[in-house]
Amino acid sequence: MTLERFLILGAILFGIGLYGALSKKHAIAVLMSLEIMFNGVNLTAVALSRYTVPQAFETASKFLLTGHVFTVFIITVAAAEVALGLAIIIAIYRTRQSVLVTDAKELNR
Amino acid sequence: MNYIDLELIIPEISMALLAGLIIVFDLFSSNKRLLVPLCLIGLLVPLFFCIAAAQESAEAGFMGTMQVDDFSIFFKYIIILATALVILSSATYAKRFDNHQGEYYSLILLSATGMMLLASATELITIYIALELTALPTAALAAFIREKKSAESGMKFLILSAVSSAVLLYGMVLLYGFTGSTHLSDIGTAIATQLSGSAGITDHGVLLFSVILITAGFGFKISAVPFQMWAPDVYEGAPTPITAFLSVASKAVGFAIILRILYMVFENEALSSDWTSMMAVLSAISMSVGNLIAIKQNNIKRMLAYSTIAQAGYIMVGLAAMTSDTTLNTSGPVGILVYLAGYTFTNLAAFAVITAVSESSGDDSIDSFSGLIKKSPILAGIMTISMISLIGIPPTIGFMAKIYIFGAAVETNLTWLAFVGVINSVISAYYYLRVVKTMFLNSASEQSPIKPSVGPLSAAVISIVGTVAFGLYPRPIIELAREAISTIVG
Numbered sequence: 124m125t126l127e128r129f130l131i132l133g134a135i136l137f138g139i140g141l142y143g144a145l146s147k148k149h150a151i152a153v154l155m156s157l158e159i160m161f162n163g164v165n166l167t168a169v170a171l172s173r174y175t176v177p178q179a180f181e182t183a184s185k186f187l188l189t190g191h192v193f194t195v196f197i198i199t200v201a202a203a204e205v206a207l208g209l210a211i212i213i214a215i216y217r218t219r220q221s222v223l224v225t226d227a228k229e230l231n232r
Numbered sequence: 233m234n235y236i237d238l239e240l241i242i243p244e245i246s247m248a249l250l251a252g253l254i255i256v257f258d259l260f261s262s263n264k265r266l267l268v269p270l271c272l273i274g275l276l277v278p279l280f281f282c283i284a285a286a287q288e289s290a291e292a293g294f295m296g297t298m299q300v301d302d303f304s305i306f307f308k309y310i311i312i313l314a315t316a317l318v319i320l321s322s323a324t325y326a327k328r329f330d331n332h333q334g335e336y337y338s339l340i341l342l343s344a345t346g347m348m349l350l351a352s353a354t355e356l357i358t359i360y361i362a363l364e365l366t367a368l369p370t371a372a373l374a375a376f377i378r379e380k381k382s383a384e385s386g387m388k389f390l391i392l393s394a395v396s397s398a399v400l401l402y403g404m405v406l407l408y409g410f411t412g413s414t415h416l417s418d419i420g421t422a423i424a425t426q427l428s429g430s431a432g433i434t435d436h437g438v439l440l441f442s443v444i445l446i447t448a449g450f451g452f453k454i455s456a457v458p459f460q461m462w463a464p465d466v467y468e469g470a471p472t473p474i475t476a477f478l479s480v481a482s483k484a485v486g487f488a489i490i491l492r493i494l495y496m497v498f499e500n501e502a503l504s505s506d507w508t509s510m511m512a513v514l515s516a517i518s519m520s521v522g523n524l525i526a527i528k529q530n531n532i533k534r535m536l537a538y539s540t541i542a543q544a545g546y547i548m549v550g551l552a553a554m555t556s557d558t559t560l561n562t563s564g565p566v567g568i569l570v571y572l573a574g575y576t577f578t579n580l581a582a583f584a585v586i587t588a589v590s591e592s593s594g595d596d597s598i599d600s601f602s603g604l605i606k607k608s609p610i611l612a613g614i615m616t617i618s619m620i621s622l623i624g625i626p627p628t629i630g631f632m633a634k635i636y637i638f639g640a641a642v643e644t645n646l647t648w649l650a651f652v653g654v655i656n657s658v659i660s661a662y663y664y665l666r667v668v669k670t671m672f673l674n675s676a677s678e679q680s681p682i683k684p685s686v687g688p689l690s691a692a693v694i695s696i697v698g699t700v701a702f703g704l705y706p707r708p709i710i711e712l713a714r715e716a717i718s719t720i721v722g
Binding site: 141150157160164167168192197203207210217219229231 | 386469
């Protein structure tokens, strides 16, 4: 396995997620696409960390596993983001009985 | 890391504790009137610690992830001031939230905590966490009113800010892969060594790509064109004091972190010319688009949203004026800090007046300001001065800030950009003065006088006094800004 393959997979995931986040109608699907974007980033971070660790060993120990740590933080924050997103989606459903993003056109009249 | 590092973030810790205290107080007390005074008195604690920290020399802590220097303290002053004024101007507005007032105020304080952390963060992971701590509470606050518009604005803000932070993260991760570190200073040295001997950034596709992604991510935070789409909708739907908070505080820290990254990472010659030309173009587009679309708005919050986009364009002139002939020039960044401080006073005054007027009229259209001079002369006067300051007419801080920032552009051979800025100021006079004209010349449908409540009125008076006083005597702000910039210029 080479670093390139991971990076390419990460880029593909990021692209799919970005496309989904901008094109999906259903708010839940948009949140799912956001998760795919974050996971593309996570994969890239972990792969870069794994392949740069031997070098980092020689220079300074503080660079060790930074990418892994980064990923853990991204996962945590993404979870908080989705929790808030779901709460707002429920609030929207209560006011207009629909969670389609295309129905959200109350503003800019 | 040792426990002494904790001293560095005492302002943030006290701010977060205050947010917790407000929640607990709200839980056990039915007297909601005490919440605002409690917040305001509580805010004196972080302010005190910031003043104390300003007396000491710059210090880095937490394994180099945080740096407390005059630069971060300058922004902490702005954040604490903006938070206090926003809380003061929501004193009557927040009554509509009944039992949820405590959450409302503590979410504002939590967001402010994130902003203060962001002002002193010098490491990519810390920057990301602080950025999300800033954005998530504001998304919840934008959706705080239980009606369609507010929920919609909250959802738009959340989704778009999540997309932008994913883009930003991808850029950060690629930068980490390219340099092997997430510390801004190490990234700076790594880039300098990798770039020496090559033709510049275009030789390194990864670096170029990550710079573009990071610019897009931060462009969203400061609502610069072409990443401004969210601003008008979110500003219109969110509670008015929250709109003020978004337009002032979160924009200020956006610029803080951009300046920090520019100075610590991209300060070497090969990169600075790429940066400045990119910033100059973005700045010219932001000013023009913001001002031209603002002209046809009928909702005052929407109009000020486009005005914010245009103001971001003016501030970015300072970013473009950072370098001249490969030497670093500090007058651009000093101008940015002066502008942000002035903008804080001016915009908060305008939004406090809007809060007071919409409380009695019940809507946010520019027409609801008709005949305000008869209904409430003091509100009309404050709004007029604030509009004058936004255009950039003396004797206000808006004028001093514009002089400073356009002067920096001329100094660094960006005369064309200063010219675009001046033309845009003239265009903007049209829609700012339209509000003044509506207040003074149009007659209102009903003549009953507006009696503004104490909270918004005092917030408006404090900010307008700041606008005029620092317009006449801007020296203290300029001195503070100079000191702040001199600590981050290597």
